[in-house]
Amino acid sequence: MINLVLIDDHELVRTGFRMILQQQPDVHICGEAGTAEDGxxxxxxxxxxxxxxxxxxxxxxxIELTERVARAKLPTQIIIITVVDDARFPKRLLEAGATGYLTKGCTAEELLCAVRQVAGGRRYLAPAVAQQLALATLDGEASPFDALSSRELEVAMxxxxxxxxxxxGEQLNLSPKTVxxxxxxxxxxxxxxxxxxxxxxMTIHGLLDTHNNQIGGN
Known part of the structure; x- marks a missing residue:
């Protein structure tokens, strides 16, 4: 039995995943969370x-959740699901400790394949993402965001x-001066x-979905 938790701030997304996963005899959903902290x-x-x-x-x-799970050496494997499908973003997430990467446009079959593959000890990348990563490596392309620490990237987002x-500062437990x-x-x-x-x-390099983010002014 594969024990699994859903962590997404969109209830409709969690509901969709739950409806797919709870029908599987080898998957058990332990819980759901709408924030990374609760997750x-x-x-x-x-x-x-x-x-x-x-x-x-x-x-x-x-990203921060993935790194905290990795630092704590918890046995849970992270599969990231996002609307962003640019190669450089999954590269950063995989470096942070994620084992799988899917886009929200994936099919039910792909979702189940990813869950079972990662539960079996293997990494899973959405085919389009894997191709982009391979091409980026071949082309030697680099993202300026590779120069940022994980905390700097968190603050930027x-x-x-x-x-x-x-x-x-309040959300990251840092002083405003440190931020x-x-x-x-x-x-x-x-x-x-x-x-x-x-x-x-960030938009150019696939780190920002402009449809779901309010851009600040200064």
Whole structure:
């Protein structure tokens, strides 16, 4: 039996996944969470084999959740599910410790294949993503975001969603001054001087879904 938790801030997405997964005799859903913080509690409490995790959530993102699970050496394998299908983003998530990567446009068959493959100890990448990763490697393409630390990337994602420094600090348990330092450092590394420019760069490199994110102003 594959024990699994669903972590996504969209209830309709969780409902869709649940309807597919609960019909499978070899899958058991241990719980659901609408935030990464609650999802981490679920993972710690149940230690399921698999966690299906959305990358863009209020507060802690799927990247930070993935890294925390990896750092804690928890047995749960993370499969990231997102609307973003650019090769450079899954590369960063796989480096953070994710074992699988799917887009929300995947079929029910692909979802089940990914869950079973990862539960069996193998990595799963959506075919289109795997192809993009291979081509990016062959072309030697690099993303400027590769230069950012995981925390800097986390702060960048929250900045372009319009969150204030104080709000980011509260959600990441950092002082506003520390968040400001992260902001200055990441913008220097990326050679941008405005949040709109940062958002544009993130969109180009597949890190931002402009349909689901409110871009901040400064």
């Amino acid at each position: 981490l509690k679920l993972i710690r409490a149940h230690e399921p084999e698999i966690a299906l995790v959305d990358v863009h959530m209020p507060g802690m993102s799927g 929250m900045l372009v969603r319009g969150k204030a420094l104080t709000t980011i 400001s330092t992260y902001k200055q450092r990441l913008m220097e590394k990326l050679q941008v001087d405005h949040i709109v420019s940062l958002a544009h760069l």
